Amino acid sequence: MRVIGLLVAFLVLTALTQIGGIALVVTWFALRLLRSRHMSPVWRTTIAGTLFIVLYGVLTVFIVPPLAARDGRIALPCLADRGRHYTAANPIFCLLNRNYVVPQLAELLNALSRDVATTFPGTTTLFLDANLPFWDGFPLLPHLSHKDGRKLDLAFYYQNSDGDYLPGATKSPIGYWAFEQPKPDEPPSCPAKNLLTLRWDMVWLQPLWPDFRLDEARTQHALVWLFHNGREHGLQRVFVEPHLAHRLDVESPDLGFQGCRAARHDDHIHIQVVGRNLTTSAHNSP
Numbered sequence: 347m348r349v350i351g352l353l354v355a356f357l358v359l360t361a362l363t364q365i366g367g368i369a370l371v372v373t374w375f376a377l378r379l380l381r382s383r384h385m386s387p388v389w390r391t392t393i394a395g396t397l398f399i400v401l402y403g404v405l406t407v408f409i410v411p412p413l414a415a416r417d418g419r420i421a422l423p424c425l426a427d428r429g430r431h432y433t434a435a436n437p438i439f440c441l442l443n444r445n446y447v448v449p450q451l452a453e454l455l456n457a458l459s460r461d462v463a464t465t466f467p468g469t470t471t472l473f474l475d476a477n478l479p480f481w482d483g484f485p486l487l488p489h490l491s492h493k494d495g496r497k498l499d500l501a502f503y504y505q506n507s508d509g510d511y512l513p514g515a516t517k518s519p520i521g522y523w524a525f526e527q528p529k530p531d532e533p534p535s536c537p538a539k540n541l542l543t544l545r546w547d548m549v550w551l552q553p554l555w556p557d558f559r560l561d562e563a564r565t566q567h568a569l570v571w572l573f574h575n576g577r578e579h580g581l582q583r584v585f586v587e588p589h590l591a592h593r594l595d596v597e598s599p600d601l602g603f604q605g606c607r608a609a610r611h612d613d614h615i616h617i618q619v620v621g622r623n624l625t626t627s628a629h630n631s632p
């Protein structure tokens with residue numbers, strides 16, 4: 347039973363963070379070496395928890411970045427910096443190692459955020475899930491396409507009910523699942539509810555979010571910049587829901603729709619840059 351629990355924990359931690367499973371296994375072996383009949387269960391749990399956190403922290407800060415760089419991925423920075431106009435919407439993306447991209451995508455984000463901040467001084471562009479540090483083909487669940495360092499989700503920009511921009515704020519704590527529903531004059535992107543879908547509506551969550559409004563001017567500006575300048579930086583595709591593209595009056599051959607069985611894109615913007623192996627599916631996956 348303990349072995350099954352350990353295996354499940356290993357799989358969950360590996361799926362979530364890629365290296366959490368390794369930290370867990372090392373912790374387990376270290377505890378076996380330390381085995382003492384005089385150690386109470388409370389002490390064992392305390393030592394195991396501390397050891398896991400220290401190991402995970404050392405791996406995350408000192409070991410993973412140089413190894414990921416050899417694999418062609420860099421960590422998007424999460425700490426504040428005066429000269430940078432983007433950061434993670436929530437530190438959890440960095441704590442879980444979900445902030446890795448190819449350098450080209452980091453440069454695209456840097457250029458986009460610089461332009462938005464030039465047009466709207468004081469604006470910070472917030473990123474959400476990127477990719478895990480290693481191995482092309484290892485998806486960042488639940489985003490099946492975030493598996494090659496070339497995909498990144500961006501948060502919308504928000505304002506309060508008075509129309510004032512809210513720096514560094516997202517409507518939901520992690521930037522996802524606060525959906526901008528179609529207005530009465532906007533056709534719904536997906537008319538009927540599908541079974542077996544990743545298009546979660548999270549209806550029960552929506553009333554819990556604060557009364558933040560989509561900052562249409564900033565969000566539109568970011569999309570227009572991407573469509574006009576993104577290709578210079580390797581941009582391949584942008585996903586937002588059709589009703590939002592209609593509302594923001596943006597149009598481009600680079601604008602895609604993920605279909606009705608994939609996750610919604612009226613709570614964030616998905617961008618991706620060209621890869622080494624271009625395929626038709628790469629153009630259409632969210």
Ligand SMILES: [Zn+2]
Binds near residue numbers: 497617
């Ligand atoms: Zn995405």
